[in-house]
Amino acid sequence: MNVDISGAKIFYTFPFDFPILGKLSISETMVVSWIVIAVITGLCIWLTRDLKVENISKRQALAEMIVDTANHFVIGNMGEKFSYMIPFVSALFATSVVSNLISLIGLRSPTADLSTEAAWAVIVFILITYQKIKAGGVGGYLKGFTQPIPLLTPFNILSELATPISMACRHFGNILSGLVIDTLIYGALAVASSALLGLIPGIVGNVLSKIPILSVGVPAITGVYFDWFSGCMQAFIFCMLTTMYIANAAEG
């Protein structure tokens, strides 16, 4: 049995070195995330093709339902004044879901790379901090760390930093574990089918045992949880936390 669980492939590395950032390399994560952007944008264009005011098509009804759901989600969680956050939260959710589910067609999820989630979490962290400073001023923001007693300042700073880290690691961990489990299941099923079909004597058994027949079908069932459910759930949780944290930050 030969199971290989590794990080994203690096397709090409530019030969020159950047300071701090290191060598620029085109990785699987980047390429698949471009595909994700293309998929989402294509879907948006397809959904909003030929919009009408009356007598709408099912496609348009779906588009309107998505927009309506996004509006309600953001305004319900954050209030009317954050309606400018709707495209941000929607883009985050769409990218997350499509990235998580793109593993179903055999591509490596960009979300199975911690860099992706870290980037999202940092943006969310910046937004949280911006809202806090906007609500209480720089002084108020810094003073917030010494509440309720100055002794707790280090812990407050830790808890502040823990927010993006926990968000990123929660999402990453779930997707990576899905990937690991899928890989393990595929490996195990290949071993199981070769052992099972190897029982058939003669050349037939030899040939059939090379084909992982059990790998067809069974991963689809386990994938319902590890890919579909987990993927949608993590995207939802990430967006939920984003809206909650930012709305809380604005309240001061």
Place this chain on the structure above:
Amino acid sequence: MQVQDLVTIIPWNFIATICNLFIQIYLIKRFLFKPVNEVLAKRKSLADAQISDAVKTNDEAKALKAQYEQDMLAAKQRASEILSTAQKNAQIQSEELVREANAQAAAIKAKAENDIAQEKRKAVNEIKDEIGGMAVEIAGKVIERELNENDHAKLIDEFIASVGEA
């Protein structure tokens, strides 16, 4: 082929993801939210326009109805007025007609009575003349036979008396 570590943060991937997210925000805004929100807004304004239109039409209909009811009332009043006037006129006319008829009838009756009286008088006169003639004739005949003065006078008197009675 080279691979990344399984759990690591690659700065370029990090930067690319941030850029991708902002590109995605723009694209989703441009291609999903903008057109759909436009359509929703258009539909909302259309619905609002229709509602205000309906309200206006309703108000107009109400005003029209009130006007109509008022007109109806006026018309009814007018009709009853006309009817009562007509009735009054008819009564007056009929009374006049009756009176005229009565007067005519009375005139006719008076004339008829007059005629009758005249005719009677005329008849009586004629009869008297005839009787006179007859008396002369009778007298002639009596004279032919035997003229008795007494008989003669008696006869004439009797005749005249009987004619006067008739």
